Amino acid sequence: MPAADGTVADGAGRPEPNHGLRIFLLWLPVALVADLLIWFVWGPHLPPGAMSTSAATQQSAIKIMSVMAAPVMALVLVYGAYALVVWRHREGDDEDGPPIHGNTRVSVTWIGVTSVIVLSLAVFGTVELAGPAGAGAGEGNTPIWRPSGGTPLQVQVIGQQWRWTYRYPQFGGFETTSLMLPVGENVQFNITSLDVIHSFWAYQLGVKADANPDINNVAYTKPEHTGQVQVRCAELCGLWHADMTTVGQVVSLSAFNAWTATARTQLAALTKELPPYTLTYDPNAVAQLGKVFQKAGLSGAGGGFYGSQYPVQP
Amino acid sequence: MSLAARVTTLIVAVLAVVGGVIFVVAHYLLGGPPTVDFAAATSGQVNVTMQTDASSDPATVPDHPTWVSYFIKSPASGSWVHTTLFQVPAHTRVNVTILGYDGSTPVRNQVWGQVSGTTGGVADYGGKPVKTVNGWNGPYLIQHTFAIPSLNLSVPVEAGPATCTTGPCTNNQHSTTTFSFMTPAQPGAYRWQCFVPCGLSYLDGNGGPMQTFGYMTGNMQVVS
Amino acid sequence: MAIDMQPESDRQPGREPGGREPDAPPPPARPWWRRPAVHTALAGAVIGYLLGHLLGNVIAGQYSQVVNSGQNDYAIVLGYVLGTLGWLAGLGVFSDLLRQMTGRPVHATEEARDASAGLARYFRYSLDHKVVGLQYLVGMIGFFLTGGLLAMAIRTELLSPSYHVFSSATYTAIVGEHGTMMMMMMSSLILGPLGNYLLPLMIGSKRMAFPRIEALSFWLTPAAYIVLLSGLMFGGFPFGWTGYAPLSVQATQGADAYAVAFGIMGISLILLGFNIIVTVICYRAPGMHWGRLPIFVWAMLTTSFLMVLAAPVLVGAMYMLITDRTVQTAFFTDDLGGSSYLWENLFWFFGHPEVYILALPGFGVVSEILPVFCRKPLFGYKVAAAGMVGVTLLSFFVWQHHLFDSGINPDMRPVFMLTTELISIPTGFIFLVAMGTFWKAKIRFTVPMLFALGFYFNFLIGGISGVYLSDVPADTTEHGTFFVMAHFHYTIMGGLIFAFMAGLYYWLPKMMGIRLNQTLGKIHFWTMFVFFNATFLPLFAVGMAGQPRRVYTYARSLETLNDWVSISSFLLGVSILIFVFNFVYSTVIARVHEEGNPWNSRGLEWQVSSPPPPGNFARVPVVLSGPYEYGVKDAPPVADLDPPLGVISNAYAAAAAEGAEV
Amino acid sequence: MSETATPPPGTPDLPALTRESEEANFFHEAALNATWTGVRLAVGALSFAFGCFVFAYFYLRSLNSHGMWHPAGVKGPQPWAGAVIMALVVVSALVQYVGLTRIKASKKGAWQASAVLALVLGLAAIGLQVWELLNLHFFPGSSGFSSVFVGATPVFVIVVLAAMIWLETLIMRVRVIPAISFVEQPPTYAEAFAVQRFQASLSAFTVLWNYLAVVAIVFWVLFYLTA
Structure with a gap:
């Protein structure tokens, strides 16, 4: 057996090096440096930032998982690189490798370590989910993780093809196309849709919840800094899905109060026409439909897909 | 082989x-539908005339004659073009006239009964300025909305007195909705759409014409 | 007909009751244009489509929703269904069934003649598993290239956030076609070609269990392909491959193409998996006990279980979508007692196993190739097999991780988070197996090995990024963004496609007797590997920075990254073109023959000549040792290819006696 | 291999073992096993297909969105039709099963008669179900229940139709097999193979048809008894 660079043992030559130790020594600095970089350099800038409690939770979750993933990834890569360099086939060596069919100790260790990592991740994820009131994710209509304290600010998010509107039930129930939130207050988003499934994604707030027709989906957050919030739709909802964006604002409490007072007066005429505030809206239940029908030829309320069988059709 | x-x-x-x-x-x-060019006629203002039809003549609209659709009057030839794509210069006042040949359809979300984003915040229904209408109850009934969401422009279009099914229609049985707005300085494609679910025979009224260029949605191309 | 019982009778001595005399001359051959093949199938499809369309118009032409909307979903769906049946009838799929129903014996004579015919047999309903394998191979490459072209169109549009090559309508249609083409047609990318061709060779059989079902499973795929693409003629479908209701109920006729095509492909998957499972269980050669089964066969077996059990739910969901769109049931309409959640649950109950339907065969291929080029036994064979079984079982219990933000069962999220993270344990076994096999190996960097190594690199990134998605808080930022998109492209494009390429370079000498050009192969690998990573690695960042999936426009600040990705993806396309050139050049023009065992492999499939003779083995082989005994001193040969009389009958007699006692 | 296992070929009546016959026997045995395995796998796949509708049934029922799962005003399908359809399928399965016990005692004629009866009963069930679907006195989308009913029953009809086609081929195939072959070994391999394959196919069909009878009962309970 030729020993080109001395790393491969031959019968009379140098002893087989301790490959395990070598790989460990190569891996250790790589993993350490990667983890330190992730924690101290990259971590504070990881998306989605720390503008709200839920965004901060997500940021820390991504950071901690990166810190756990980096050594694992480094181990596989360092091992792979070492193997490809050291255990590559040498010209003229036509013998097969050593017949190792397996190693129970190695397998059991591997399974044990991965199980521990995975289970701790699951526990960690659950704790993070429960901690800051659902971590900004949609929790359905009966949320089990709620913020402590009094009733949060209620903001209803209504998705429709292809725009978001917002209702503020605690301020007379006016409806507007702009999203305005006060800093430092708990916010409860009640998210619903009038037609198909959308997904309300307030990027900087770390809030994402599907807007389902006829279903109220609740998400909590608490903005901690003022600034702009990009709102997008994260579920393909038809032709103009990509354009279903708005820019929201997180402002001081006094500015928010001033805004609601103004909006309430300005939109008073419109608010009178709106249906009473509810958590979901039947897309085709149109008040005074018969009256509309009598006044002018009705063409296609609700599409008439189900014809006269539709319960709310005239 | x-x-x-x-x-x-x-x-x-x-x-x-x-x-x-x-x-x-x-x-x-x-x-795909053609683009009507209003950019050539720059006299400080642009006049855009459109009409809505409940359904169309199969000869003019062979693809989906039963769909509700828009026609735009070409400034060059004066004829009605079956399209929803038009081109206007940037930072210019656009005066829009929409002739309503379609019957009434209630809005789904009453918030679209409010006029927003136009010059003066109003639209004229037959010459009368209007700020807010109830799309379910009158006194003005509406048929569609003309909305450019990125400009926060939204105008409910008044329903016509009769339903014309042979678009493009040229009789006088129509409502007239007029409004003006300023085009933005930034060139590009600005989508416009209707917020009244008017896709007859589609689930919730939101399929078909609502999602197809040339019918109830299109692009306003702004050129510098 | 659920199960076709009648086996081939051409090799049986003696005469079957009611059958043809063994010595009688075969019936005279009909002229080629009268024999069932692709052209008669196309004719059947056209006739069937027109018939179905006519029928739909007669049934539903007067319904108000048809008259008003100007579309007739009944006519389209019936056209597709009858067109598919006509396609199959034109191929002669039903002729044996009709013969059985009228009490005549099944005649396999024409198929037997086709086995030795030239190119024409590849255009027929052939019952030879080697023919079906090659049909699948060409078909799958064609479907993959179509999907890839659509991907190029997507990246072209995303070059700029403001200038649009396509309209948003065209773009969503292209996205939907690309996603559906890749996720549904590629489900049988490895099991179709490599599985059908190699499985009997690897387990020492001359055939698959149900040759007619095998051929049927292939011939449904071109039908699904044509139906899916025909959706473009109706304006496409605007809801991606997931087809979330009610968007898919309200869409125009393109949605019918989606539902019918996906349904047809689902049936094809069921049939493919069904046949493979039965073949593995019942057709193993004597001595090929479970502990000697090649790891690739384990992968195929577990994948097939996923196909057979998950795909029926897909077919059911597609069927419900069709009834909602035609006869106006209300499965997915909330106002009428349905639920949009029902679709999400049914779709992902299939959709998550589907992900492993795509991934598991890749694990199998690379684990199979690794020992050959490491010249060592596979490390932890049992761990590898157990990992595949574990993935199979767990994959049925993770589907709600696609719905973390949807509001469905929010209190169940910790459970699904746990199951999702648990599944990474058996998935991790493939890395344990690979690292163990590398230990003190003699790694040979051939083209198949390069692709296998590329697989491990890509799948590592894909797998680790999957852990982020399983965690609900992290997933809230990542769900529905390009991060998810990058993640599953790493597992599918970087995993499945790299494994497929590894398998193709490795087994093509076996399947065609032709070796692909190795220099071009190396160029292909390096360009594909580099540009694949250049394309998809930045997409993680793009997604994290807030770009949702399936958008034709995006934030201006992301333009540089998107341009980088687009240009890389075009170069990735060029590398696929290098592959296509290599494939065409090597198989059509240069044709360097390779008849022996070029990789010096111990696989049973390499113990016969290339391509294998009709019937694969001269005698039923008796397997003597496992397939990975590299470096084992005095290991017995893999199999006795010419066992003495009596050995085989002892094996099956014992098995039969054992069965009789049960 | 429960019902189909006959003594393996190679008994003294048959010609001596040659390489060809040994191989033919091997693949013959594999084919019998494949039939046994295949039908059980098919039952598994069908269970997931029907399970899809059962899931929809219970899911929509428990959600009861807008109170529209099965509102009081909306009629259901005719109870008598459901009971008759279920009874036809169950009786057909029973008749066929009884016939199967007779064929094992070489009473081929008894099985033939029972199989024809089972076929007629099964086709009658299909016919009645199709008639019911064509004469619904409610609209398919009028409630969650009506949707599941209108969606699920055609699937069941299609699967039953496939089973009936299979039964028909069995009836055609059995004609050329002498009754004595079911108790005594036929003189040639080919004939022995044909008999054993028929038996394997028949027992597989019985598994499927009995399973479908159970499905018929489940659907009857869901759609007519507890709706």
Whole structure:
């Protein structure tokens, strides 16, 4: 057996090096440096930032998982690189490798370590989910993780093809196309849709919840800094899905109060026409439909897909 | 098989596949409505006249004559073009006149009964300025909305007195909705759409014409 | 007909009751244009489509929703269904069934003649598993290239956030076609070609269990392909491959193409998996016990279980979508007692196993190739097999991780988070197996090995990024963004496609007797590997920065990254073109023959000549040792290819006696 | 291999073992096993297909969105039709099963008669179900229940139709097999193979048909008894 660079043992030559130790020594600095970089350099800038409690939770979750993933990834890569360099086939060596069919100790260790990592991740994820009131994710209509304290600010998010509107039930129930939130207050988003499934994604707030027709989906957050919030739709909802964006604002409490007072007066005429505030809206239940029908030829309320069988059709 | 036979088979197969692809791509790219150009007529203001029709003449709109759709009056020829794409100059006042030949359809979300984003915050229904209408109850009934969401422009369009089903229509049985707005300085494509679910015979009224260019949605192309 | 019982009778001595005399001359051959093949199938499809369309118009032409909307979903769906049946009838799929129903014996004579015919047999309903394998191979490459072209179109549009090559309508249609083409047609990318061709060779059989079902499973795929693409002629479908209701109920006729095509492909998957499972269980050669099964066969077996059990739910969901769109049931309409959640649950109950339907065969291929080029036994064979079984079982219990933000069962999220993270344990086994096999190996960097190594690199990134998605808080930022998109492209494009390429370079000498050009292969690998990573690695960042999936426009600040990705993806396309050139050049023009065992492999499939003779083995082989005994001193040969009389009958007699006692 | 296992070929009546016959026997045995395995796998796949509708049934029922699962005003399908359809399928399965026990005692005629009866009963069930679907006195989308009913029953009809086609081929195939072959070994391999394959196919069909009878009962309970 030729020993080109001395790393491969031959019968009379140098002893087989301790490959395990070598790989460990190569891996250790790589993993350490990667983890330190992730924690101290990259971590504070990881998306989605720390503008709200839920965004901060997500940021820390991504950071901690990166810190756990980096050594694992480094181990596989360092091992792979070492193997490809050291255990590559040498010209003229036509013998097969050593017949190792397996190693129970190695397998059991591997399974044990991965199980521990995975289970701790699951526990960690659950704790993070429960901690800051659902971590900004949609929790359905009966949320089990709620913020402590009094009733949060209620903001209803209504998705429709292809725009978001917002209702503020605690301020007379006016409806507007702009999203305005006060800093430092708990916010409860009640998210619903009038037609198909959308997904309300307030990027900087770390809030994402599907807007389902006829279903109220609740998400909590608490903005901690003022600034702009990009709102997008994260579920393909038809032709103009990509354009279903708005820019929201997180402002001081006094500015928010001033805004609601103004909006309430300005939109008073419109608010009178709106249906009473509810958590979901039947897309085709149109008040005074018969009256509309009598006044002018009705063409296609609700599409008439189900014809006269539709319960709310005239 | 001989080399010649193999290569011949290969060439025939490649030609068949390429032909198929070209056919589909051509069908796809050559379709689509035309763009009406208002950018040429720059006299400080642009006048855009459109009409809505409950359904159309199969000769004019062979694809979906039963769908509700818009027509735009071409400034060059004065004829009605079946399209929802038009081109206007940037930072210019646009005066829009919409002739309503369609019957009434209630809005789904009453918030779209409010006029927003126009000059003066109003739209004129038959000459009367209006700020907010109830799309379910009158006194003005509405049929569609003309909305450019990125400009926060939204105008409910008044329902016509009769339903014209042979678009483009030229009789006087129509409502008239007029409003003005300023085009933005930034050139690009600005989508406009209708927020009244008016796709008759589609689930919740939101399929078909609501999602197809040339009917109830389109692009306003702003050029510098 | 659920199960076709009648086996081939051409090799049986003696005469079957009611059958043809063994010595009688075969019936005279009909001229080629009268024999069922692709051209008669196309004719059947056209006739069927027109018939179905006519029928639909007669049934539903007067319904108000048809008259008003100007579309007739009944006519389209019936056209597709009858067109598919006509396609199959034109191929002669039903002729044996009709013969059985009228009490005539099944005649396999024409198929037997086709086995030795030239190119024409590849255009027929052939019952030879080697023919079906090659049909699948060419078909799958064609479907993959179509999907890839659509991907190029997507990246072209995303070059700029403001200038649009396509309209948003065209773009969503292209996205939907690309996603559906890749996720549904590629489900049988490995099991179709490599599975059908190699499985009997690897387990020492001359055939698959149900040759007619095998051929049927292939011939449904071109039908699904044509139906899916025909959706473009109706304006496409605007809801991606997931088809979330009610968007898919309200869409125009393109949605019918989606539902019918996906349904047809689902049936094809069921049939493919069904046949493979039965073949593995019942057709193993004597001595090929479970502990000697090649790891690739384990992968195929577990994948097939996923196909057979998950795909029926897909077919059911597609069927419900069709009934909602035609006869106006209200499965997915909330106002009428349905639920949009029902679709999400049913779709992902299939959709998550589907992900492993795509991934598991890749694990199998690379694990199979690794020992050959490491010249060592596979490390932890049992761990590898157990990992595949574990993935199979767990994959049925993770589907709600696609719905973390949807509001469905929010209190169940910790459970699904746990199951999702648990599944990474058996998935991790493939890395344990690979690292163990590398230990003190003699790694040979051939083209198949390069692709296998590329697989491990890509799948590592894909797998680790999957852990982020399983965690609900992290997933809230990542769900529905390009991060998810990058993640599953790493597992599918970087995993499945790299494994497929590895398998193709490795087994093509076996399947065609032709070796692909190795220099071009190396160029292909390096360009594909580099540009694949250049394309998809930045997409993680793009997604994290807030770009949702399936958008034709995006934030201006992301333009540089998107341009980088687009240009890389075009170069990735060029590398696929290098592959296509290599494939065509090597198989059609240069044709360097390779008849022996070029990789010096111990696989049973390499113990016969290339391509294998009709019937694969001269005698039923008796397997003597496992397939990975590299470096084992005095290991017995893999199999006795010419066992003495009596050995085989002892094996099956014992098995039969054992069965009789049960 | 429960019902189909006959003594393996190679008994003294048959010609001596040759390489060809050994191989033919091997693949013959594999084919019998494949039939046994295949039908059980098919039952598994069908269970997931029907399970899809059962899931929809219970899911929509528990959600009861807008109170529209099965509102009081909306009629259901006719109870008598459901009971008759279920009874036809169950009786057909029973008749066929009884016939199967007779064929094992070489009473081929008894099985033939029972199989024809089972076929007629099964086709009658299909016919009645189709008639019911064509004469619904409610609209398919009028409630969650009506949707599941209108969606699920055609699937069941299609599967039953496939089973009936299979039964028909069995009836055609059995004609050429002598009754004595079911108790005594036929003189040639080919004939022995044909008999054993028929038996394997028949027992597989019985598994499927009995399973479908159970499905018929489940659907009857869901759609007519507890709706």
